Amino acid sequence: MMHLAKLGIVALLMAVFAATGAAETEHLSADQLAKAVSSDSISIPTPGELFAALGKTGKTNWSGQYRGPMPVTYRNRAQIALNLGGLIADGFIAVEAKDSQQVKNIGSDIIKLAKALGVSEKLLSRGNSINEFAENNEWDTLQEELEATQNEVKSSMQSHADQDLVILVTLGGWIRGTQVVTSAIMQNYDEHSAKVLRQPALVHFMQSKINEISSELRGEPLVKDVSEQLGEIEKLVSFPPGKAPTVDEVRKINKAVGKAMEEIESKELPK
Numbered sequence: 001m002m003h004l005a006k007l008g009i010v011a012l013l014m015a016v017f018a019a020t021g022a023a024e025t026e027h028l029s030a031d032q033l034a035k036a037v038s039s040d041s042i043s044i045p046t047p048g049e050l051f052a053a054l055g056k057t058g059k060t061n062w063s064g065q066y067r068g069p070m071p072v073t074y075r076n077r078a079q080i081a082l083n084l085g086g087l088i089a090d091g092f093i094a095v096e097a098k099d100s101q102q103v104k105n106i107g108s109d110i111i112k113l114a115k116a117l118g119v120s121e122k123l124l125s126r127g128n129s130i131n132e133f134a135e136n137n138e139w140d141t142l143q144e145e146l147e148a149t150q151n152e153v154k155s156s157m158q159s160h161a162d163q164d165l166v167i168l169v170t171l172g173g174w175i176r177g178t179q180v181v182t183s184a185i186m187q188n189y190d191e192h193s194a195k196v197l198r199q200p201a202l203v204h205f206m207q208s209k210i211n212e213i214s215s216e217l218r219g220e221p222l223v224k225d226v227s228e229q230l231g232e233i234e235k236l237v238s239f240p241p242g243k244a245p246t247v248d249e250v251r252k253i254n255k256a257v258g259k260a261m262e263e264i265e266s267k268e269l270p271k
Contacts, residue, residue, distance in 0.1 A: 044170055044202065047089035047177035051096060053196040054181060059188055062097035065180045066090070070265050072112040078220040080113050081165045082264045085172025087113070089180060095139070103134040164213040171206055171226070172264060175257050182254035191244035197253055198245070200238040203230055222263065229260045 045053075054060060067090070074080045087110050094102035107130070133141050178197070185194050210218065210227045217223055236253045239245050245253070 044174060044206070045177075047092045047173055047180070050174075050177040050181050050196065051092065054184055054190075054193045060096075060184050061187070062093050063099060063102075064187075065093050065183060066102065070109070072109050074113065075116070076220065076222070077116075077165065078168055078217050078223050079264065080116055081168035082172035082222070082226070084110060084113055085169040085174070086176035086261060086264060088169070088173045089176035092177075093180065095134075098137065098139060100134040100137060104131050107131050164217055167206075167209045167213055168217070168223070171210070174206065175226075175260050175264070179254060179257045179261050182250050182257065185250050186247060186254060189247050189250070194244040194250060195242075197237055197250065198239055198241070200234050203234040203237060206230060207234070225263055226260055229256065229263075232256055233260070 051060075070083070070087075074083060087106055091103065091106045091110075094106055133139075181196065185197070207227060207230050210223065210230075213223075218227075233253065233256045236249070236256055239249065
């Protein structure tokens with residue numbers, strides 16, 4: 001049985017996705033995110049790191065970034081993985097907004113998606129306890145529980161098949177996270193915060209990781225479409241080093257990632 005679903009249920013509830021590459025222990029600044037490439041590896045920022053890099057504490061209307069209900073009846077595992085990533089970012093938004101009901105709503109949706117892939121009862125139980133912390137507004141305790149859960153899940157991700165799907169979960173989370181970041185920047189434009197969007201090497205790296213997954217998953221229509229769209233997104237996030245994108249350039253990035261997210265969420269695929 002696939003273990004990826006374990007990541008989905010947990011990641012969803014914790015609202016951070018597992019990074020492909022080096023492990024992260026701290027939030028990155030906008031400048032650090034813009035220089036995410038090192039000689040040995042590339043760190044893919046979590047939605048939490050993307051949001052923290054906005055540097056607009058107290059100014060971001062997190063609840064205004066919610067999206068409407070999405071289908072939870074997907075049957076294609078690639079689409080499920082990509083949507084799990086997107087919901088992970090949504091979960092983080094709910095945590096930032098300190099919205100316990102939204103945390104529970106997202107948790108319910110993720111459980112439905114993750115069950116289609118097979119989820120251990122142990123992690124489902126942990127998810128229930130996380131929901132209880134959210135309901136009681138125990139946000140500090142919630143963060144601790146989420147971190148512990150993340151470590152538990154990462155240690156269970158060993159097989160190549162799992163890693164293929166982790167890549168898709170990670171990609172879905174980055175796309176949704178970038179959609180939210182660009183939306184927030186458009187609403188409260190700030191040059192320093194906008195620099196976080198310069199990530200050409202990161203996008204290129206994600207494309208290379210897609211090329212490493214199994215031919216079965218790589219051949220899925222949705223995966224092929226998203227991979228092609230990453231090529232266009234790479235061009236849009238390739239503005240000169242040290243230069244912040246204009247509001248219009250941010251809008252173009254938002255439109256591109258929004259298009260990809262719409263496909264991930266709504267595209268009907270055969271079994």
